[in-house]
Amino acid sequence: MNDITRQQSIGAILFQYDLYPNHIETHGKVFKVETNHGTFALKRTKMTRGEADWFIYVLRKLDRDGFPFVVPVLQTKYGDYVVSDGEYTHYLMPWYEDRQQVNSQLQPEETMVEELAKLHGLTEKTQNGDRDSLDDSYQNLKNRWDRRKLEIEKYVDTIEQHTYYSPFELTLLTHFERTSFMAQQAERHLQKWLEKSKEKKKIRRVLCHGKPIRNHTRFDENGTAYFLNFEKAVLDTPARDLALLFRHFFQVRPWDELEGQHWLTIYEKNFAFFDEEKHLFISYLAFPENIYQMIDHYTDPQRTKSEIHMVMQLERRVLTMNRIQRLMNALFPNHP
């Protein structure tokens, strides 16, 4: 699509909102649109019709449940939440400027954790967890992890044959024992989740944002965060969403296990985990997928990053893994 066609396509989409742009700026997949009726964010996505239907369901649910920390999606003059141009699906929001400096004592991470807990609390539903479905969930995740471990072990076996190791290989081999240990711990906690859930015969599902990251929130001047981009939202265990958020924090800022515990305390003030959910949460965090992904990147023939860059990134992820281990030990001091 060339520039003129794209402008026309955007114009035809905005027409459905009775908006006529004075100026359009591209910010990745978002167009910032200035009009006589205000400034708006037009998001372009590859959602299919089925995904768009689910997305609309999620928006309506958030509205019905009265969750206030969300950037609203505006309807067209015909009452549609999304507009398709045949190639992309679009939706429109008011433009929320993201404040980096806010009048609040709380750190952005604390606010995000608190608001995510509120989302989970508002949308919580308890279901009967029969043994078969719990076994299925457990087995699916375990099989996926087993496959990943096997792939990585095969790779490690191969590099162990080398006479000389590359810097990346050497770093990996140095920390591989601990990586395997964390994978075992993840499985133990997953096993614990299964046992406790079977005893309880109940599971909780909440509306998970699906991709809770800093870029998917907008902070106002008072430090209130508004979530956007519910395209990956799912009904699932709250442990999954919180683990995703923690993983994101671990990657974007320095932290230690005390801070990790502090974030979890904030979460649990608003939405307390059951024992089994806490095991599941830590098992998600403990499984060393981030280290495995580094191996995928390193062995990718299309890799563009240098060896030194890969080593530095791997070392950072090893540090994170060690912190997760300390967080795990702090949360479960008596767990073998």
Add this chain to the structure above:
Amino acid sequence: MIQLYHIENNYPFQEISWHEKNKVIQTDKGKKAVALWKDENDLNWHIHWREKLSKEAGVLTDRVIRTNNGEQALATDIGWITVHDVIESLFPVSDHPFEMGRFLGTYANIDMECHRPSEDETVGRMNAVPASLPLSRPIVQKMEKEAIRRERKAQQILKGCPVNVNKVAKVGSLNQARSVQGQLFWQNNEREIDSSVDMLCSCLREWVSEYGESKLDTLLDGLNETYSFENDKGKLILAYFVYPNEFISFGEWYHENRSAEEVDIKLDELCRQWDISKKIVEHIADRVIDIKEQVS
């Protein structure tokens, strides 16, 4: 009579005034058409039609604009009011023959309700060629003979062709194609409901009348993508043009008290329409399987 306060109080517009009393308003968001519906079924059919057209054809169209409460129509003591976009710039249809063909085929395929034409509508109508017109002009006499032949051919084509025909919103003119940012916006001007075959045939006739034959094949290629000629639907279209509709209309119009001048004008028009039918048949006969020998 529609009162402006109905719209001021219920729609997200400001600065409202009549541009054309009871039909078009001027607002801060441009011109909008206002329609009053007395019959609820009629209203629902047209709302549903526009929704389906937009979804299935993937084009912009004059769907109903929601009220402030999210309603599609505003119930008042005089009937239901709906508000629609008004687009003035015409879509250059002749520059987009393939796209227009695809669109018209999709339009014809929209399944609101379909019906199988009754005996009266097909065979009965087929017998309507006047036996003999009391008009002693050689051209009319020649046409009369040819019309009878055309009628027989049309009947042959239709034999064993049990096709269901969709009911669609009538198309008054291809000028209903408007342009929003270079994209097709279809303005539904008519309240009448028409058979999809009659709609397609009237559009093809208008196309040849306005733009000649130069882009007709491209239009038909586009049409064939969404409304295949290679089945009974194609035979229906072909039979429509083989059948001497224009001659029958002339016969219905004519009586002995018509002046010579009136007859001359009408005859010119008959010849023009006859010629258009012939051209269209030449272009579509090849596309309809196993049919060429029946019309040649």
